[in-house]
Amino acid sequence: MKSLININARSIPDAIQAAQQAIADGNQVAFSGGGTDLLQQLKDGTDLANVIISLRNVEDTRTIVSSGADISVGGLITLNELAENPLIISGLTAVAQAAASVGTPQIRNVGTLAGNITQRPWCWYYRNGFNCFKAGGDQCFSVNGENGQHAIFGGGPSYIVHPSDVAPALVAFNAVFTVSGPNGNRELTSEDFFVLPITNPERENSLEEGELLTGVRIPAVSANTVSTYYKVMDRQAWTHAEVGVATVIQRNGNQVQNASIVLAGVAPIPWRVQAVEDFLVGKQIGEAVAREAGQLAVEDAQPLANNAHKLPMTAAAIERAVLSLAAG
Ligand SMILES: Cc1cc2nc3c(=O)[nH]c(=O)nc-3n(C[C@H](O)[C@H](O)[C@H](O)COP(=O)(O)OP(=O)(O)OC[C@H]3O[C@@H](n4cnc5c(N)ncnc54)[C@H](O)[C@@H]3O)c2cc1C
Ligand code: SF4
Structure with missing residues (x-):
């Protein structure tokens, strides 16, 4: 395995600045939440980053707060914290259930909300080094190959399925996705955040290089x-x-x-x-x-x-x- 540089960011601005500096120095950068997906990608070679900005020590964006008009969930909340939060269980039950359904207790203990939403596809070809659209190549191996777990809607030229359980629950509650980067903060609707392969077969969302998903904001729901x-x-x-x-x-x-x-x-x-x-x-x-x-x-x-x-x-x-x- 190639050697990696790990930078422990202390805050979101610190993470953005570290990423900007590393990119300016000619490095490829990846953010790490819990690392449950990223570490595998680095081993498989699907993520070519040589600088990892770890968000483990970042204290901001670890809260779930209700303003009355909406609920803001920080991107670094773990899936367990999301699944067990009384506000989420009572008001946004589907989100709590989706978080509780992810993987294993170990993954839910360290896996973050942001990492869950931005995890890369688990298509067998992509994860095993095939140079398909997702990897920057010019073909899809699944379309005429192993496609038992692939898309039945919205496919082409890549037929991946979006791997997150939590994202569909958030979309069902009309969540807005909050993003921070070198050019400031953005709020994106799900239509603007998630990207179909027909628009960009290499990416699943509209995050730009050096940008972080910092959380989601969900409009309050009625009692009924x-x-x-x-x-x-x-x-x-x-x-x-x-x-x-x-x-x-x-x-x-x-x-x-x-x-x-x-x-x-x-x-x-x-x-x-x-x-x-x-x-x-x-x-x-x-x-x-x-x-x-x-x-x-x-x-x-x-x-x-x-x-x-x-x-x-x-x-x-x-x-x-x-x-x-x-x-x-
Ligand atoms: C055995 C196994 C079973 C799994 N089962 C499920 C399942 O049932 N359902 C499901 O939904 N998922 C599943 N996962 C996928 C995933 O590991 C978890 O969903 C987890 O929540 C990912 O979060 P993380 O913080 O560990 O992400 P990381 O591994 O840290 O990051 C994942 C990706 O997101 C990027 N990233 C991380 N944080 C940010 C950020 N703040 N802004 C921008 N980019 C960021 C990373 O660079 C990386 O590309 C499974 C994984 C494994 C290994
Ligand atoms: S479905 Fe997507 S990830 Fe899988 S082989 Fe086709 S292009 Fe690659």
Whole structure:
């Protein structure tokens, strides 16, 4: 393994300045939250950084604060802290459940919210040194190869699935992503933050070189809002979603006033299914409505040769998630 320079940043401005200096000196830089994904990337050679800016000693952005109008979650909050926070459990249940569903207790203990959202894709080809679009090459090996776990929506030219469980739950709550870098701070909607391969096949988000994800801001939800994150895996633990569904419903009695449905594991970005959201508004939640919602979600899916199993899986996951949010 090549030698690496590790810089322990003390604050977010310190991290940004250290990154800027290292880039100016001709280095490739990576930020490290918990390092649970980054270390593997460095070993695999998918991340070519030679300077690591560790955020372990950074004290800012480790809080969860409610202003009444919104909840701000710092990027360095660990997934365990997110999953166990009373404010998140009660108001943003799907976010707490998504965080609790990630990997293993060890990963959740050190893995950060920012690292979870910005982790790189786990496509077998990319992680094993194939020079595909994601690695700067000019082809996708999965499209005619191993594609059982790849995208059924939004694919091409890369067919990765976005690997985060937490991001779809945040998108379902209309979270805004806060970013800091040498040119100051930016707030981005999910539409601006996440990037489809058709726009840039090498990246999954619009972070620029030297920029950090410092947290998310989630608008306050009404008291009659309920939510859940339903995750389907190919084994019982330690793994990413085959399909995940973040469902947020504002209801009056059992009638849907507003719905937000965002999928994990099926597209290169957290995938909002607007048609299902529109369908649910005004409906009484029940078995037939939930089933129709699930079927509607996959009408536009475009499976590859080996991932058509994700269609019934997605439909069933939505059906169960919606039904679980029925009043009483
Ligand atoms: C066995 C295993 C199982 C896993 N299962 C799941 C799962 O079920 N669900 C899931 O969602 N994830 C899963 N993961 C992926 C991931 O490791 C965790 O989600 C974790 O939260 C990543 O956070 P981290 O802080 O360790 O990230 P790091 O490893 O520190 O960073 C990940 C990436 O984000 C970049 N980065 C880190 N922090 C920032 C920042 N503030 N701003 C900009 N870029 C940043 C890094 O440079 C790197 O490219 C799994 C990983 C493993 C090894
Ligand atoms: S799906 Fe994306 S990461 Fe996987 S081989 Fe194709 S281009 Fe590479």
